[in-house]
Amino acid sequence: MARGQLRVYLGAAPGVGKTYKMLEEGRRRHDRGTDVVIGFVETYGRRVVETLLRNGLEVVPRKEMAYRGATFTEMDLDAVLARSPQVALIDELAHTNVPGSGNAKRWQDIEQLLEAGITVVTTLNIQHLDSLNDVIQEITGVVQRETVPDEVVRRAEQIELVDMTPEALRRRMVHGNIYQPDKIDAALGNYFRVGNLTALRELALLWLANKVDDQLDRYRAGHHIDQTWETCERVVVALTGGSEGDTVVRRAGRIAARTKGAELRAVHVARSDGLAGADPAHLARQRVLVESLGGTYHQVVGSDVPAALLEFARGVNATQLVLGTSRRGRLAQIFSPGVGVTTAAESGHIDVHLVSHEEAKRGRQPVRITAGLTRGRQLAGLALAVVGLPLLTLLLDRVRADLSMAGEILSYLLAVLAVGLVGGILPSLFAAALGALLVDWYFIPPLHQLAIARLGDRLGLFIFLLAAVAVSTVVQLAARRTGEAAHARAQAETLTTVAGSVLRGERPLPALLEQVGETFSLASVTLLELTPDAPHGPEQRHDPAAWRIAAYVGGPPAATPSEGDTDVPIIGGLSLVLRGRPLDAADRRVVEAFAAQAALALRQERLAEQAGAATVLSEVDRMRSALLGAVSRDLRTPLSAVKDAVASLRSHEVAADDEDRAVLLTTADVSIDRLGRMVENLLDMSRLQAGALAMRLQLVSVDETLPRAVQALGEAGRSVGLEVPDDVPELYADPALLERVLVNLIANAVRFSPAGRPPTVSVSEHGGQVEVRVIDHGPGILIADREKVFLPFQQWDGGEHETGAGLGLALSRGFTQAMGGDLTPETTAGGGLTMTLSLPAADLDAVGKPPPDIDVQRADPAILDRIDSWTVRDEGSGP
Known part of the structure; x- marks a missing residue:
C-alpha cells in the first residue's frame, strides 16, 4: 500500500486562519469526489470555524478518556483507521494526547494514518517546531510545552504558509474572532504584541524559505540542472591558502552583506596529490574570519582548480564567486592564463569578482624543501x-x-x-x-x-x-616530489599530534603550547594578548604595558613580542612568542597553524569560564530555591503547632484542664525542639560549605559512643540491635560530630524499618578502617537514587518521592568526610538499605601524638556545593 501524503498549513500565530483553510481544502476535495472525513477539529468557539464545520463533511466521533478525575475527548485513531477515508482533516499537529492514549503525540497518530495510505491535512503554528522552541521563548517569554520534530514537518509533501500581517491579526482579535472577550485585552498586551507577531511571522517565512530551498535543490539534482537559478544571493570566496586570503574574505563578506539574507561560503581546493603548498596557518585563520562573518568553510579536492571551484559553486547554486587576482608574473601568464582568468571564462551565469591585494604579481614564495637529493x-x-x-x-x-x-x-x-x-x-x-x-x-x-x-x-x-x-x-x-611528500607528511603528523593533544587534554591551551615547545625544542612559549587601552603604532611591540600574558609554558614568559626569538601575530590582538631559537620559514608555517589553534583554544576557555560561572550561579539559585522551599515546608508545621499550642494556652474562651495544658506544653516543646534541630542543621550545613566547621579531634571509642547515640533516640532506640566486638580499635574523630552522625543514621533506619524487624548496628575493623554498618530491612532505595539522598535539601520517604529539607544524611556524609572517613549506601541482604560509616582506625603506636592530617579535599562535591576547596579548623591537639 502506498504511503499517504501530508499537507501542513503553517501559521505564525493562533488565529491566522489555519483551521479555516484546512476545512476549505477538505470541502474542495469533497466536491471533487474525494472521500474526506474530519478526524479532529478544535473550534475554540470561533464562529467562522463552527459555521464551516457544518458544511456536510463527515466527522468521526471523538473518544472520551478519563484522567485524574476529569473527562477529556481525543481523536479516535482506531475509528479513523477503521473508516479508512482517502483524506483525513486533523487539527493541531503538535497536540499532546491524554496519558493512556496509544501514542503520546498527535503527530505519531498521523504517522500511523500515513502508513495506512491515508492522506492527512493538518495545521501547525511555527512556535511548536522543536528547532525554534528556545528562540520563541526568548521572543515571547512563553515556554511551548507541545513541540513536534522539524523532520516530521520537512517530510510533508506540501507546506502552505497561512500569512497575515500583525495589524490584521490584532484587528481580528479585537473583533472577537480568535478569543473570548474576557481574554482579548490580556492577549493583546502579551503574546499578541506587534513586535512578537512580527518576529514570529519572520521566523515562519524564513523556516519555510529553507524548506523551499531544500525542495529546489532536490528538484535541480533530480533533473540534472547545473546552471545557477538566482533565487537567493550566495557568495562563494575561493581561498588559496596564502596571506592575501584575509583581504579576499573581507571583500566577499562586504558583497554578501549588501543583500539581506545572502549566504557566504568559503572554499579551498586542495590538490589531489596532497603536495600543494597551501599554508595551514593562513587557512585556519581565514576559517575563523569567515565564521565570524556568518559564513561557512568548505574544502574540496581536485587536480583542476578552476573546474573544482565552479563545480562547488554550481553545487551550492552560487550567484557570485570571489577570487584574488593572480600572484603570477606576466611572463608566467603567457604560458598559462591562471585560475582567475580561466574561472571567469568558464563561469557561465555566475558573476566572478577578481579582488586586488598586496600579494598580486609578486609571485609565489618558494617552499624550501628539507628532503630530496642532498x-x-x-x-x-x-x-x-x-x-x-x-x-x-x-x-x-x-x-x-x-x-x-x-x-x-x-x-x-x-x-x-x-x-x-x-x-x-x-x-x-x-x-x-x-x-x-x-x-x-x-x-x-x-x-x-x-x-x-x-x-x-x-x-x-x-x-x-x-x-x-x-x-x-x-x-x-x-x-x-619525494621531498615535498616527506615535508607534507611531517607537517601532517605534527598537526595530527596537536589535534590529539587538544582532544585528550583537559585544558587545550596549555596542551597546545606544550606541544609547540616540545616539537621545536623551545625554552618558553607565551601567548600574549593586547590590553583594551593599548596604544597603536610601532612602539606597541616593545611596550610591556600594552600586553598581558594569556598563557605560557616553559621558562620565564616574554612580556612583549619583541622579547622572543620568533613571534607570530594572530587575529584578535594575540601574539604567540617563542624563545629558544629562531625558526626557519618551513617551521614558521607550522607554528602559525599552532597559533591559530591557540587562539581558538583561548576563546573556548573563556567561553567555558563564562559557562562555569553561569552554572555556579544556577546552582546557587537552585540551592536558594530549595532552601526556601524546604523552609516553607518544614518550618511551617512546627511553627503552626507552637502557635496553636500557645494560642490555646492563652485563650480565655477555651477551658483547659491540667491534662490538656500538659499536652499543649508537650506539643510546643517537641515542636520547638524540632525547630532547634532544623536551625542547627542549617547552620552546620552553611559552616560545612564555607569551610568553617570547628572540630576537636581526639581518640574516640566506638563502643562508648554508639550506646549514647541509641539512647539519644529515646523509646525509638530501645529495639535497635548492637553488635560491637571487644577488640575494635579506637579512632580519631570529633565525639560530638560522630555521635550526631550515628544518631542521624540510626534514626533514619528506625524510620523505615518495618514492624517486628528493628534495625541492627554492627561494628568491625578491616584494612585499617573502623566500619559501622547501620542495617535496616525497609523498602530500600533504587541504585540510581542512592547518591541523591546525600544532596542537601532533599529527603526521601522510602519510595520515589522527595519530602522535607533532608539535611540529616547530607550533614552525616559531610561530617564523616571532614573527619577523614566516608559514608556509603549498600543493599541489605534480603532487602533494605545498609549505611556503612568508615573512619581510619587510630595507630596505637602514635597515641599521645597530634592527630593525623585530614585530607578535606575528599569531601563530596555535592556536599560542598561546588566550593573548590575548604579547610577544617582543628581546635584540638590530640587526647
Whole structure:
C-alpha cells in the first residue's frame, strides 16, 4: 500500500486562519469526489470555524478518556483507521494526547494514518517546531510545552504558509474572532504584541524559505540542472591558502552583506596529490574570519582548480564567486592564463569578482624543501661522472671493433642515466655534456676532433643529449616530489599530534603550547594578548604595558613580542612568542597553524569560564530555591503547632484542664525542639560549605559512643540491635560530630524499618578502617537514587518521592568526610538499605601524638556545593 501524503498549513500565530483553510481544502476535495472525513477539529468557539464545520463533511466521533478525575475527548485513531477515508482533516499537529492514549503525540497518530495510505491535512503554528522552541521563548517569554520534530514537518509533501500581517491579526482579535472577550485585552498586551507577531511571522517565512530551498535543490539534482537559478544571493570566496586570503574574505563578506539574507561560503581546493603548498596557518585563520562573518568553510579536492571551484559553486547554486587576482608574473601568464582568468571564462551565469591585494604579481614564495637529493648525493653523482665516463671510454675503445655507433651512444646514455639516478639533474647534465664530447672525440669521424661529419651521427648525439636531459629532469622532479611528500607528511603528523593533544587534554591551551615547545625544542612559549587601552603604532611591540600574558609554558614568559626569538601575530590582538631559537620559514608555517589553534583554544576557555560561572550561579539559585522551599515546608508545621499550642494556652474562651495544658506544653516543646534541630542543621550545613566547621579531634571509642547515640533516640532506640566486638580499635574523630552522625543514621533506619524487624548496628575493623554498618530491612532505595539522598535539601520517604529539607544524611556524609572517613549506601541482604560509616582506625603506636592530617579535599562535591576547596579548623591537639 502506498504511503499517504501530508499537507501542513503553517501559521505564525493562533488565529491566522489555519483551521479555516484546512476545512476549505477538505470541502474542495469533497466536491471533487474525494472521500474526506474530519478526524479532529478544535473550534475554540470561533464562529467562522463552527459555521464551516457544518458544511456536510463527515466527522468521526471523538473518544472520551478519563484522567485524574476529569473527562477529556481525543481523536479516535482506531475509528479513523477503521473508516479508512482517502483524506483525513486533523487539527493541531503538535497536540499532546491524554496519558493512556496509544501514542503520546498527535503527530505519531498521523504517522500511523500515513502508513495506512491515508492522506492527512493538518495545521501547525511555527512556535511548536522543536528547532525554534528556545528562540520563541526568548521572543515571547512563553515556554511551548507541545513541540513536534522539524523532520516530521520537512517530510510533508506540501507546506502552505497561512500569512497575515500583525495589524490584521490584532484587528481580528479585537473583533472577537480568535478569543473570548474576557481574554482579548490580556492577549493583546502579551503574546499578541506587534513586535512578537512580527518576529514570529519572520521566523515562519524564513523556516519555510529553507524548506523551499531544500525542495529546489532536490528538484535541480533530480533533473540534472547545473546552471545557477538566482533565487537567493550566495557568495562563494575561493581561498588559496596564502596571506592575501584575509583581504579576499573581507571583500566577499562586504558583497554578501549588501543583500539581506545572502549566504557566504568559503572554499579551498586542495590538490589531489596532497603536495600543494597551501599554508595551514593562513587557512585556519581565514576559517575563523569567515565564521565570524556568518559564513561557512568548505574544502574540496581536485587536480583542476578552476573546474573544482565552479563545480562547488554550481553545487551550492552560487550567484557570485570571489577570487584574488593572480600572484603570477606576466611572463608566467603567457604560458598559462591562471585560475582567475580561466574561472571567469568558464563561469557561465555566475558573476566572478577578481579582488586586488598586496600579494598580486609578486609571485609565489618558494617552499624550501628539507628532503630530496642532498649535497652528498649530488657530489657522488658528479664523482661518478668524472670517474665513470673516462673508464667507460677506455673500455669501449678496447672493443671498438665489435660495437656500432648506436651501441657506443647507448652505453654512454646508460652511464648518464646512472649518474642522474645518483646525483640528479646537475651531475646528469655535466655527464651528458662530457659524454657527448667523449663520443665525438673518440668514436665519431673525424676522430680526435670536435666535429661530426655525418648527419646520422649528429642526430644520434642530439637524441643522446635530449634523453639524458629528460631522464635527469624526471629524476630531479621525483626527488623534489619525494621531498615535498616527506615535508607534507611531517607537517601532517605534527598537526595530527596537536589535534590529539587538544582532544585528550583537559585544558587545550596549555596542551597546545606544550606541544609547540616540545616539537621545536623551545625554552618558553607565551601567548600574549593586547590590553583594551593599548596604544597603536610601532612602539606597541616593545611596550610591556600594552600586553598581558594569556598563557605560557616553559621558562620565564616574554612580556612583549619583541622579547622572543620568533613571534607570530594572530587575529584578535594575540601574539604567540617563542624563545629558544629562531625558526626557519618551513617551521614558521607550522607554528602559525599552532597559533591559530591557540587562539581558538583561548576563546573556548573563556567561553567555558563564562559557562562555569553561569552554572555556579544556577546552582546557587537552585540551592536558594530549595532552601526556601524546604523552609516553607518544614518550618511551617512546627511553627503552626507552637502557635496553636500557645494560642490555646492563652485563650480565655477555651477551658483547659491540667491534662490538656500538659499536652499543649508537650506539643510546643517537641515542636520547638524540632525547630532547634532544623536551625542547627542549617547552620552546620552553611559552616560545612564555607569551610568553617570547628572540630576537636581526639581518640574516640566506638563502643562508648554508639550506646549514647541509641539512647539519644529515646523509646525509638530501645529495639535497635548492637553488635560491637571487644577488640575494635579506637579512632580519631570529633565525639560530638560522630555521635550526631550515628544518631542521624540510626534514626533514619528506625524510620523505615518495618514492624517486628528493628534495625541492627554492627561494628568491625578491616584494612585499617573502623566500619559501622547501620542495617535496616525497609523498602530500600533504587541504585540510581542512592547518591541523591546525600544532596542537601532533599529527603526521601522510602519510595520515589522527595519530602522535607533532608539535611540529616547530607550533614552525616559531610561530617564523616571532614573527619577523614566516608559514608556509603549498600543493599541489605534480603532487602533494605545498609549505611556503612568508615573512619581510619587510630595507630596505637602514635597515641599521645597530634592527630593525623585530614585530607578535606575528599569531601563530596555535592556536599560542598561546588566550593573548590575548604579547610577544617582543628581546635584540638590530640587526647
